[in-house]
Amino acid sequence: MLPGSDRCSPWVHPGTTGCQTEAMDETAAAFWLGSYTPGTGGTGEGSGVGVRALGREATGGLVPVSHHDADSPSWVVQHPSLPVVFAAEEFSGLIKAFGASHDGTLTRHGAPVEVGGIVCHLSVSPDGASLVAACYGDGRVVVLPLESDGRLSGRATDLEDARDPWGVPGAPGSASDGFVSNGVAVLLGRKTETEPPVFEGEETAEARPSRAHTSRWLPDGRVATTDLGFDLVRFWRRGSSSAAPLVLDHEVTLPRGVGPRHLAWHESGHLHVLTEYSIEVFTLRAGLDGRFGVVAGAQATADGAEDGDAAAEISVVGSREHLHTSVRGSNRISTLQIRGDGSELRAVSDVESGGDHPRHHVEDGVVLHVANQRSGAVDSFAIDERTGAPGRRIGSVEVGTPTCLAPARL
Template sequence: MSTSALIAAGGYSRSGSGRGPGLELLRLTTGHDAGGPSGTAPTVERLATVDLPDPSFVLWSADGSLLYAVLETSPTRVVAVRITADGSSAEIVGDLALDGSGGCHLAPGRSAGTLLVADYGSGTVETVRLDDDGVPVELIDVDDHHDRSEGQDPHPHQVVALPGTEALAVPDLGLDRVFLYRQDSAGQMGLTGEIPLSRGSGPRHLAPDHESEQLHISCELSGMVATAARRSVETSRTAPTALNGTALSWSVRSMIPASGREGDNALSHIELADDDGMLLVANRGPDTISLLSLTMMRPQIVAEIEVGAHPRHFTQLGDLVLVAAQEGDRIDVLRRKDETLSIAADPIPAPSVSCLAVRP
């Protein structure tokens, strides 16, 4: 028995040393469910490409019919691509220019029919309205982190909905803070709090557990994983709240190196495994993926494996870990089993690949 998944791979195509086509659709077939047994190598079929300038992050719609891409351009653009059921054809159906520049991440809004965009270049978080067909049609809100930068250079890098709460979290690499927002029914974003980190941390991405009791933050500039623990606070109209209305706060309780290798480490993506007991982290510099156990008082590295140069992003498919190695021009295919990581197949060629997303 075999299973297959459609993978969207975004990659740099214009700026710097961009060598990719922009967007590529791949069909990954495995021998068995959940990635197959050890030693069973997945196979890859290339289906379609879309010429886009520097898509830095991609996101599927809930029904898998549309793929959204944020372009790291000036101005930032959000593109919607309609994908056929078999993945053999792709058509651009929406292309909206925003006010900000250097878009690096997008996520579904809490308010229905919205997308949230982090602009690394302009230091802004923008809210986009979608029409009834899911196509981006209007910029409806801009939050400028310069308003609270105190002379520093803001670089918001991700937007994440925190499970079990009403909050949205935005790590800002330039301001060494994670900003907490609430989005109202009209789609407008309001700041409700922040999580300060030590100067020079550079928070890039974060991974909340299933109830957001802990937030694990990849710190690009320090090479550390910070863990912030949640606590209840006195009721406040502006504080982030749990779904039951309890006011919440988070504070950093530990910071540990994300790699056991020597040398500088510019962390990129971080993600929990499906059981919330393990954490995966991408290390640029060592060019490795680390697996951390969360069963102790603080995260602990239990496995680390080499991948292609500059692992910018990764995603999980069953027990497979697919790694976008930007400067290695490849997608590494790893297998996670318990507390181990191993190579599951030969790398998949993918020039300047920046991000990966599995179709739902």
């Protein structure tokens, strides 16, 4: 068993026999669902209804409970200790806070705050004191302090802008150290090349745009963020004043064009980075000096990427011995086995996502819920405890244009 793994409480689905059970109530909110809504610039396909509350069926599938209107809230997250839900309205650039009730009813909770272009991800600090927003449109990473009742304070602080470590290929200042150009290639079994590869989907203009995409709070209090456009994972530590709530600690440069998107933390001390363009998982670990570096890498799918694929989400399975990745295009959920000290990954299976364009997924005990954006449903699958792979579909609920699932704690 891997360091930190726990076969019991995270693995038992509510309503089953085992070491942790919970009464089933289809009228109670179990998840918050983000979506694209109609008439929003940039999607052309939104049919969602804002933020929706979903309850659990006895089978483990999900059922609609209630909803609250919002303008394409593509990412939602709940406060770690309060019944407060935060929604990122992707195209308006607003973050909104809502008070949440057991039945899924949401009510406005303070004034919204504007943060930036195409805000696509939110995370709340474990102590509930601050929120980090990532803006895909303009590359900004923004910190917002939270009041004691979970309201947005209204004060937003931009963190230091990212700089493209690769720059213009061949120009002074481009990343050229041997580890990035050849060392990672060796880890992944690639041929070393004098020119970096260009992956499907990479923006190849001479001046690449910054694309902040996600943030994750780490157990030591630092925050990791990705810049999909600049192939960076940046690490931030607490600052000494409200004017600088987070300051840059260090950066990890990935190979040019891979497109780091989302992150998953494993209890063994490894940070797994899913790349949207190259469909890979890079594993990072901190050294004795506290600085993270790449220690391993693997394909994110068992059968390899197909033309038009784009990786979307990565998560740790409840047993802590597998990862799940979702891939749009070929519409797959892949399972990767975690071995050794937690750094070794091997993709062992690919299964269909149950619909079109698996934008997001989340584990729920022994059930995996997949938000299939273009087919307009959340599809639920039983997870095989032995292999970690999704198996039999146990539910499907039509929900418009789903983009994000966040556990509810009420």
